[in-house]
Amino acid sequence: MFKITWDKENNGVLLTMRSTDETLNVPPRPVFFEELDLLGLNKFWKYPKSKEPLLWACDRRYFYKGELVLEAKGGNIYDDPQLIFTDSGKKLNLEPINLDKLCKKNETTMFLLEHEALEFINTIYRRYRPNAVQQTVNKTVDFQVLAETQEKKTKEKYAVIKEDCDSFDIMPLEEAEKQGKQIMLNTKIEMFIASFSGGKDSQVVLDLVSRVIPSNDFLVIYSDTGYEIPPSLEIYEQTKQYYKEQHPDLQFYLSKNHQDVLYYWDKMGSPSRMHRWCCGVMKTAPLYRLLKEIHGTGKQPNVLVFEGVRAEESNRRALYDRIGRGVKHNNVVNARPIFEWSATEIYLYLFMRQLPINEGYRNGLWRVGCSICPYSSDWSEHIVEKKYPDSINPFVSDILNKTSLLGLSKESAKRDYVKLGNWKMRSGGKTSNTENSRLDIISTTPDFKAVLTAPKESLLTWLNILGKIKISQEKNITKGELQYKKGIYHFTIQTDDDKQIIVFENIGDEILLQGHIKRVLYKATYCVHCEACEVECPTGALSVVPLVSVDTKKCIHCYKCLDFKERGCVMANSINISEGNMKNNNKMKTSGIDKYSTFGMKENWVSDFFNNSDDYFEGNNSLGTKMIPACLNWFREAEILNISDKKISKLVLC
Ligand code: SF4
Ligand code: SF4
Ligand code: SF4
Structure with missing residues (x-):
């Protein structure tokens, strides 16, 4: 700063x-x-x-x-x-x-910096814990929705403000902040979290948060990805002890996926810049599962997470806002008190407050995240290999062992594959392990027909999320009726040994339904119970560990567990299987796993598109800038559009 x-x-x-x-x-x-x-x-x-x-x-x-x-x-x-x-x-x-002189010389500037961050935390905390305000204002009004409606109309950020003891108003956010109005949001935050990673940034954020928020009103959560270097786990214990002495009621939790990370390396293939599955599977999903468990209602609680993200760390992070709602998950508000701080300022704060410093930094690491990562630098790998070989070597061995699947036989070529970081560029699924499971989509019109070989999970269980189903059984054939939105659709599933042939009759025109059926089939065929889609479920209807189950009484068919990810499944996405099960088909290559941004496919996109398909993507639409590429990708995935242009596909025309 x-x-x-x-x-x-x-x-x-x-x-x-x-x-x-x-x-x-x-x-x-x-x-x-x-x-x-x-x-x-x-x-x-x-x-x-x-x-x-x-x-x-x-x-x-x-x-x-x-x-x-x-x-x-x-x-x-x-x-x-x-x-x-x-x-x-x-x-x-x-x-x-x-260090005394260093701290003394920077006392004034650091005072300004830390007090600005403390004030930010205080403002955010009061904004989402407006106890006094909640008692006097009609709680049934969703202020946030009011503000959002206005935002849509004017394309300007709006805020709900409290005018006096029992009235409120909405006005442009900038204006409200300028006038020093009391900004209210009706998003009910059920938990405040300080996210702790063992790194210097989260250490500073935890300290700042502990100076503002009462210790019985926030939790500290450490996410163990399974790749942690030993000093990160040590500093978690040390930090816990340090704060417990000062705040005995402060709760610390450790979140971790139920499976070892190497299990997923085997199944999904090593993570890469294109398939960065492990942040979601090893970090985010276990964290949200833990929150659900702590909350105890079976639903995802609304939480506000204070995190140590800084703009300086990467160009991608520099694009974040200091506070963001629903950026990583619908139920989460992310607040970044030290967003503008530099690394130097972080260290000065640690020295001034005499906080522990992760040993990884003393050894020269700039970041102490995972021991190996598709984004880690040569320098980081050099240090980790020298100082923490037991942490990195199992992953390096896995990469080396799988090089033969890529046609590399010479030892020097294998070593170069690791040394030059070529594994980080993986886009295909040759190194993944689907065992014998595969999905073949045979036809999409007039009937939709697909063959599942050795599916990992029950197809009927997954079909429940599409809508209400009624089934009857005749020998090896299941006949079914699916209520999807307002229509009734008939299907059969024929089971022969390890194969299941599913046919939906006459749904060639039902593009949205076909898109969702495909996602269900990907899930049933390839599910490895990674936890990622379970935490998208707002009602707690979906559970994926140890086996998949859907509570049909709780499922509201919102399709969040389908639309959160390309192909509706992290595993299917990572192995990059295209339809027909041809791995690495160039035609199916995408621009990245975030190609839908955070947007699910909307029905009005389809109807608007068919009303004016000639110039829909030339401006005659109601899409925001970020929605356009997401919509294009959804339409291509649903085969409404050709892969290479914006023209209606033959599938739709015939
Ligand atoms: S290895 Fe990299 S991508 Fe994977 S969890 Fe760690 S930081 Fe995220
Ligand atoms: S996310 Fe929605 S569709 Fe999926 S199980 Fe939960 S309620 Fe049902
Ligand atoms: S279906 Fe869900 S839990 Fe199973 S592998 Fe895919 S994303 Fe993970």
Whole structure:
């Protein structure tokens, strides 16, 4: 947030309000002796094994008293980096940074920064816990809906504001904030959460939240993805102990998927930049399942999560808002108190508040998330391989073992596949393991016909989410009637050994129904009980562990468990099976797993499109900017449009 310059005299940094010629482009991070040891610098420099840091680094350029002394270049999971010393860095006798002086010099700027963040947390907390307000205003009015209706009309952000003790109004959000109005939202938040990852950012957020919100009114949740490096788990325990001493009633929880992460690596294939399934499966789904369990009603509670996301971390994150509703999940509001903070400011806060620092940072990691990740850098893999080999090696072995499926036989080629990070670019499903299960869609018009071979789950169970079904059984044939929206549709399922042939009669024109049937078939064929779709269910009707079950009394046929993901299933999505079961069919390649953004297919899109299909995508529509690519992708997936252009497909025309 602030500009940064060197404090050369004290081997420190200074936060300043204004840019000068000396302003640093990259926020420096403190460097500890452990990182220098790892680089082998004990052969060249003298330094104590101090608790305090010894120098600073901007990326991989190291500075002592504001002077560049060393640059580390290259290096990867197998190879050491090259060290390039400057003249002044050839021989050094390092002294620890004086943290008292460092903190003192930045006291005023850090005061402003932390109090702005505390005020943000306080405002958000009061906005969603307006106890006094709730007692006087008619609770049955959904203020949020009112504001949203107005937003749709004017394309401007609106807020509901409280005018006096028993009246309210809506006005543009910007205006309300300018006038200092009391902004109310009627979204009922049932839990406040401080999300803890063991990293420095979430450490700061937890500390800030604990200074504002009463300790009996928020929970701390640590998500163990199964890839954690040992110091992250250690710091979770240490942090828990630290806060428990000060706030005995503060509750800590650890969320974890019921299966080991390597189980999913085997089934879904290693995660990649295109198939980043593990954030959803290992982090998000277990977290929301745990929240459901804590809430105890069987439904997903509405929660507000304070998280340590910062804009500086990546271009993608820089596009987030400081507060977002329904960004990651319909029932979740995400609040990011330190969104604009730099890494330097984060460390200064940790030093000032004397909070524990994850050992991974002392070893030189910039981020201490998962031990291996499709987004991890060569530098990170190098450090983890050297310091925490037991954490990373099972995953590297898995990647190496599967290289033969990709046609790599030479050891050097296999090593390069890991070293150059080619596994991170996986788009196809050759390294996934579906065992014998497969789905073949035989026809889509006039009858819809598909064959499921060795399906993993009960087809009839999954069909229940489409609508009410009535069935009768004659030998190996199940005859059924499905009520989908306002129509009644007839189907048969013929079971022969490990095959099931399903036929829906005469639904060639029912594009939406076909799209949903396909998703149900993907789920029934490939489900590995990953938990991801269960947490999309708003009513608690769906449960996927240990087997799939649908409580038909609770299911409201909202299709959220189908529409949350391409093909309605993380497993089917990750193995990238196209219809007809031809893996890696180029025609079916997509631009990424987020191609629908957060939009499910809407019925009015279809009717509006057929009313003016000639210029629907040329502006004659009611779609927002982000909806256009989502709508295009939905139509292509549903085969309303050709894959390569915006023309109506033959399937629809015939
Ligand atoms: S490995 Fe990467 S993609 Fe997977 S859970 Fe960790 S951070 Fe997310
Ligand atoms: S998400 Fe909707 S359709 Fe799916 S099980 Fe739950 S209520 Fe039924
Ligand atoms: S059907 Fe749901 S629980 Fe099963 S693998 Fe697919 S997303 Fe996961």
